[in-house]
Each structure stands twice: as structure tokens, then as C-alpha cells.
Amino acid sequence: MKMGVQAYSSWYVPQRYSEETSMDPTTTCCPNIACPARGQTGQGNIGIHSCKDKRFLCTECHKTFSATKGTAFYRLRTSAETVSLVVTLLAHGCPLQALVVAFGSDERTVAGWVARAGDQGQAVQEHLVEQPRDLGQVQAEEIRVKKQGGLVWMALAMMVRTRLWLGGEVSAQRDRPLIRRLIERVRRCAAHRPLLVCPDGLVSSIRAMREPFRDPVPRARVDGPGCVHGAMS
């Protein structure tokens, strides 16, 4: 399977932040740790406290909270729209210096936004994608990516049936640790089912694939070296 960097970018970059959709109580949950309804959406316990201040109210614990709580935009002085625009431009290859000049923001400030966006992207990936599912067949490949100031290797994996991107890993070298990190990501997406993985490239990737799928079994209960998480072929 051949894929371009563009295909990966369009999956990776989050949708542009929209002010109109930022106050939807039906897709928001209470972030209060002590609240019985914490983390649950669609329960009808969230209402809008203030559109002007962008604050929700939880009727379960009677606390209010910012619409940006738990997001990359929380407590930023710059508007979410601008931060979203800058991060999107950066993700598509716009030079950092150009953004600093165009938006009048400090270089370290922009770097902070990128780090926040990365943390949120990873949290969304773990919450939505890294859930056990019957993967069936996974296709994995490494591509050589040209970036400003050098080259890197990007390892990617996709669930073939649904074309769901399971994730990607980046490294300066195309080696076993890179493949292993990718396969550990695949493992976190996999239910205990037979799994077919089709590698294309490194011989060492076979070992890098087998190891993460191995579950140790206590010798006191089962004879033999251990069992394998999924039946890989």
C-alpha cells in the first residue's frame, strides 16, 4: 500500500475550531471530579450558564465550568479561532517564522500552542481510536518524509476493512524500535481476535510485531513459554 504524507496530514489535523459549535450542551460533559455525572454526555445535566463568558452549568453538582475546559484552548489569552488557525497552518508546513510575523505572536507562545494541540490530539486518539476492536487485517508501512531541516521516517498502520488510521510514529531512523512503537499502538486498538498484519519492508519488523502481542502467562498455571494475544499470521 502506498500512501502520501497528505493523506496522513488530513487525518491528523483536527477540524478547525468553530465558535458556533463551541456551546453545545449535548456533546459536553461535567469535568468536576466529585460530580456523579462526570464525563457523561447526553444525560441532560448540562445547560448553558453564560453565552458571553462561554460557561456551562452542571445541574447535577451545580458547578459552572468554561466551554474550553479540558481542551487545548483552556485559559489562553488568544482566541481559540486564531490558535486553531496557527496550528493548522503549521501542521500543513507553514514556516514558524512566517506565523510569528503574520500573527504577531511570540515563537515560544506558538510552540506552546503546538504542544497543547499535540496533547489534545493524543488524548482524542487514545479515547476514540485506541479501544479494543476486531481489527481483522492491519496494513503497516513506513514512509520517508521530507521536512524542514531534514528527513524522518513515519510508520503508519491502518485497519483495512474500515480504513481507520490506528496511528503513526515518527523517528530519525527506520528501525525496529520505530516499528515496535507503532505495533504497541496497534495492540492497544486490538481485541483478542485473530489478526492478520501485512508488513512491507524490514525483516526485523516481524519480531517487532510479535513481541507486543505476547502476553506472559504465569508458569504455575500453564506449562510452556506463554501464550500469544492474537493469532497473527
Ligand SMILES: [Zn+2]
Ligand atoms: Zn457536575
